Amino acid sequence: MADALVQLARVLSPTQATSVAASLEIDGRLDYAAATLPGSAHPAVPILGAALKQLGGAALLAVVLRGYAAAGLKAPKPPRAVWSGPSFDGDSDHTAAAVAHLIDEAIEDVFASTFSATLGSPFVEALWRAIARGVTVTVLIDGGEKMSGTAEKLKNKLEGALFLTYIPDGAFGLQHSKVVIVDSAAALVTSANLSEAAAHRNLEVGVLVCDPEFASKLRQRFRTLASLKVLIAVD
Numbered sequence: 001m002a003d004a005l006v007q008l009a010r011v012l013s014p015t016q017a018t019s020v021a022a023s024l025e026i027d028g029r030l031d032y033a034a035a036t037l038p039g040s041a042h043p044a045v046p047i048l049g050a051a052l053k054q055l056g057g058a059a060l061l062a063v064v065l066r067g068y069a070a071a072g073l074k075a076p077k078p079p080r081a082v083w084s085g086p087s088f089d090g091d092s093d094h095t096a097a098a099v100a101h102l103i104d105e106a107i108e109d110v111f112a113s114t115f116s117a118t119l120g121s122p123f124v125e126a127l128w129r130a131i132a133r134g135v136t137v138t139v140l141i142d143g144g145e146k147m148s149g150t151a152e153k154l155k156n157k158l159e160g161a162l163f164l165t166y167i168p169d170g171a172f173g174l175q176h177s178k179v180v181i182v183d184s185a186a187a188l189v190t191s192a193n194l195s196e197a198a199a200h201r202n203l204e205v206g207v208l209v210c211d212p213e214f215a216s217k218l219r220q221r222f223r224t225l226a227s228l229k230v231l232i233a234v235d
Helices: 004-012 016-026 030-034 044-054 058-072 095-104 122-134 146-158 196-200 212-227
Strands: 080-084 109-113 134-141 164-167 179-182 185-190 204-211 231-235
Touching: 004 044, 004 058, 004 080, 016 030, 016 044, 016 058, 016 212, 030 044, 058 212, 080 095, 080 196, 095 122, 095 179, 095 185, 095 196, 095 204, 109 122, 109 212, 122 134, 122 196, 134 146, 146 164, 179 212, 185 212, 185 231, 212 231
Parallel strands: 109 134, 134 164
Antiparallel strands: 080 204, 109 179, 164 231, 179 185, 185 204
């Protein structure tokens, strides 16, 4: 057992350990959890099986993996405000710069939710760059009739991304959340849509949290909504 656990610590990055743990916590399926790892033959896959057998349960393995992730990462940075609109001395990042920088640093996974979007906005362009370099991108959009044109344009622009929409009771609900989560390690929760107006004209405010515990819990909530069929894939 000790050997398997030591080997896991050596071959999994903190982000990968968090992703596997989050998947195990949803349904306990090791095959689903292993599928979150990059590549078709990640060295952790057979070791995960051995560790699961020795520990005797997916829940305990998830706890161990989260321990690896916590130990492998530096202390989280303090949350900071991110603004769109008039700027002042001492301001932190502008929304457009913060989101683009966050997405451009993604290695494995980006989750973004929005009500509206503009194809030429810096947010959408950053998502396209992520797809182009092989990052898994998931976009949660509003699926109502009012936003159907925007959704279709986004799907055409961001070919290769997974698109989800919100169906709470068998009918479209208003998808009004605006978050960007990168590698289950950092998250921006904001009032800003992925639109040109949010980048350049509107007064918007958000909070950027570089904390794997917070980001992974937020990402896991959206995964759980998808597993409950509250979020469904857009054809």
